[in-house]
Amino acid sequence: MLRLHRVQPDATLWADRATYPDRLIFHTPEWLRFIAECQNAEPLLATVTDAGQPVGHFTGLLSRRFGMRILGSPMAGWTTSYLGFTLHPDVSRRAALGALMPFAFGEAGAAHLEIRDRGLTPADLGGLGLRWDSAPTAVIDLNPGEDELFGAMASACRRNIRKAAKSGVTVEEVDPDPAFADEFYDQLRDVFAKQNLVPTYSVERVRSLIRHLGPAGRVLLLRARDAEGRGIATAILPWHHRAMYFWGGASYRSGQHLRPNETLIWHALRWAKARGLTEFDFVGGNAYKEKYGTTEVAVPWARRSRSPLVAHLRDAAKQGFAFKQRTVARLISAR
Secondary structure (H helix, E strand, C coil), X not given: CEEEEEECCCHHHHHXXXXXXXXXXXXXXXXXXXXXXXXXXXXXXXXXXXXXXXXXXXXXXXXXXXXXXXXXECCCCCCCCCCEEEECCCCCHHHHHHHHHHHHHCCCCCCEEEECCCCCCXXXXXXXXXXXXXXXXXXXXXXXXXXXXXXXXXXXXXXXXXXXXXXXXXXXXXXXXXXXXXXXXXXXXXXXXCCCCCCCCCHHHHXXXXXXXXXXXXXXXXEEECCCCCEEEEEEEEEECCEEECCEEEECHHHHHHCHHHHHHHHHHHHHHXXXXXXXXXXXXXXXXXXXXXXXXXXXXXXXXXXXXXXXXXXXXXXXXXXXXXXXXXXXXXC
């Protein structure tokens, strides 16, 4: 029977966590410091044991909402793709999830739990009292050669990449500097304005990500310039172990006819492949990503509350945030 035991992080713990083949950048100390800072949350780390022997780890963060303790692994809105478990290959993820329930609502004292684990599937969730939403992601296998990767893209996507090159669009790799966040965020505002919306997070979150991941060399920052040297698009791409992730991309509407976004992704794919990474994860499954030759992977977002009232408050907060975003956008537009 699997059990979870809360532990305090130290060098030995981090060294052990770094040996698991399913580890992600979202399990690293740099990423946890980023979330903790932006969400005013407390990292919660636990060791998974089987008959007293360590067989894995759990990663989450505790925060307070409506006066209650919330255990997010992660929570929606944290701009964090997956947390959950790192486990030995022969350990059942469903069994680990089952062991998480008494730990979350017992030792951790949570009133609400959310988890999105990269290795969990809908088949793992039944019978555990969980509700879940389908939250697939789109990934690209980087093992094929560059020609094969390029050929797997839709013909229109390939044409756009060639068009950008002929139009003089260039891509540069930017040194990790929180000042890059301001450029990215200005473009992001323009992206959201096109849909009569505003960004769902502040520029400080972008600065925090770069500040924490930059010194560890775990984020690729890209800028696309037009033929006159003007910055027209940017991308932020954390990476670690075997995978790169598309955390954010933005561009000015005035330069989108030059197709810089496709060029940024193509540059990132080649950069990641050259460094031995084997997967590019778009962290979400929107239709526009299919043009890059992606494969959809099911990654459910599961949740469980101590009581129906807590579940209702969670859903109401989500709806309230969406309403606030639309309202702020209308006010800005009216000005």
